[in-house]
Amino acid sequence: MRRKTELNANVLQMARVRIRNVFANGLPVFLSVSGGKDSICLNNLVYEMAVSGEIDKDLLTVDFVDEEAIYPCVERVVKSMRLQWLSIGVRFRWW
Numbered sequence: 001m002r003r004k005t006e007l008n009a010n011v012l013q014m015a016r017v018r019i020r021n022v023f024a025n026g027l028p029v030f031l032s033v034s035g036g037k038d039s040i041c042l043n044n045l046v047y048e049m050a051v052s053g054e055i056d057k058d059l060l061t062v063d064f065v066d067e068e069a070i071y072p073c074v075e076r077v078v079k080s081m082r083l084q085w086l087s088i089g090v091r092f093r094w095w
Contacts, residue, residue, distance in 0.1 A: 012045075016054075019046060023055040031062045033081055035074035043081055051088060061091045 007014070022029055031046055033039040043062075050057040062085050064078050078094075085092045 015042075015045060016049065019049060020055060023059055026056075026059070028061065029059050031060060033062060033064050033078065035064070035070065035078045035081075040077065040081075047084060047088075050090065057088060057090050061093060063093045063095065065095045 009017075031043065033043050046055070046060070049055045050060065062081070064082070070078075082092045082094065
């Protein structure tokens with residue numbers, strides 16, 4: 001039988017908890033971004049946590065797979081992400 005448990009937290013708060021948990025084990029973390037709306041949101045959240053020191057940015061590598069058929073607006077977004085990560089010393093791999 002399933003039990004429904006109500007939490008006093010919203011989706012954003014729980015996402016932060018999950019991200020902290022991923023980084024808490026001390027193993028390398030790979031963030032794959034696509035330039036789509038979901039990856040933009042996750043990218044921004046992880047970036048904010050890295051800048052604030054909530055997570056260890058030294059464990060992080062950000063990956064983007066260029067399918068060579070992406071929209072110019074997506075390319076601009078990913079280039080912006082790349083500069084953002086490189087500016088704080090996080091490795092960004094453009095495949």
